[in-house]
Amino acid sequence: MATEITIVLGALAFGTRVDEAQSVDLLDQYTELGGEWIDTANNYSWWMHPSGLGGQSEAIIGRWLGKRPGMRERVKLSTKAGAEPTVPNGYPEHVEGLSAAALRAALGKSLDLLQTERVDLYWAHIEDRSVPLEETVEALGGFVADNRVGRLGASNHPAWRVERARMLAAERGLTGYTAMQLRWSYLQPMPGVALPQSGHVHASAETFDYVGATGQWLWAYNTMLDGGYTRPDRPLPEAYAHPGTARRLAALDEVAAELGATRNQVVLAWLAGGPIPVAPIVGVTTAAQVSEALGAKALRLTPDQRAKLDAAG
Template identity: 55%
Template structure:
């Protein structure tokens, strides 16, 4: 199968207990899944302590209990959002100073029980730390072999470009992946989806940049709007209440009927086959939901169906 989607492990160890988390992970690997996405901050808001690390810890126990599986998967984790005081996020988020990045990767590797990760992300911008310091600290991890590649999440395009230029000017590794909220429906212009950080939405500016920088991979978080495409008990947020949503949902339903599938599968097929193609991060709570997501990324849309979906605005 394709390496899409990435398995989102955000709620492993908190909302999802270890037994269910292991079952999902086992199924993911059995079907050929490769990328697993987590963060040192996951999931501080769901844990009584007010701090994260639970997701990485569960992943580490799973890796330790499955001999040889570490060679079959790739780990994506992040630093920058872990609160330094319980109950005070985002004002006490750890940030991206050199010291935080160094301690962050050390803690992540310890919890994961590994000596490296394939992809390490800046979780969100840190206005208090010079970008030069952040870029240099990340680059040192790549040079040391501790990290394979670097990515940034929830960054504005100008800051992504500046960080990449700093890395080039100093001969170090730069960001080659961006992780933002991306889905088929579009919020009203100027509206901030509840699922996103301030600069975390894929818009025309991000897409234009990525089209002209094919070395950068796009990862899409919350691609299925936490079940809101298919679950009547989860209505769309207010920022999607506009005529464009009506037209795009109609196009989505037409294509779902033609393919004999549903909205979720069509959304994932649209994302993985788009320009630029995206790696959707799917957070599932059951093996059945995982199978549904895998069926979505395997769905092939015709050029006419894709054009119809793209043109509904």
């Protein structure tokens, strides 16, 4: 029997666009339906909060865990550091970065907000080339050594920087990165056309070659393209305005009809069930979105269906 795919709950909007009561309901629903991983970051969501600073999502998750005895043993927490503004609305000119001091402060605050002694996956959220990579590697490796972090990942980093960091960690006898988090979905943007979210780094063929060769765990964000697959009020960004998009959407509709599934569910199954499995993060704001996403866990594409989806474009 095939192993169920991993669908990660994206908690970016919790505490800002989604109020606390609804956030708690969504967390309860996700775990009741068998969800395991919750993804957040220490800077979520500074751009939606009057303070111009983050921490709202982590705080709500922490309060939820504090009111659910035994839940911390059931769920796995993923959070990130490096992109929190140091002054209100200061991104990207004024962010904490990846120095040892900044990372120590960020992890301590995240653990306090999440009301836990340990996070299962800790990410360097963005690159920081102003800090020697050795310094970042040693700080992050120390978090694993003192058991405050289970494993490490790099978000929005190129593969060569991840590999260089892994080599530095190995030379020092430290735990290095074992996961990458990048933007990825079934529809593909045109090369060279800017995405509306300037901080997003898109996966590539090189990414998949690298993670396949090294055994990295690839997580994907913006998998639903902000509702672009299903919502007329959420048109796809200009980067996706090319003939390949129409061909891919036609193939997606054909496979969805065959399976009796939604476009979004087929996208999630395609992401998670490929030759190099991807853990898709699904940012949710409604109960229907949680049900739809978790409904994709048992969805399996036949070889012919996957070939049809892969060939379109």
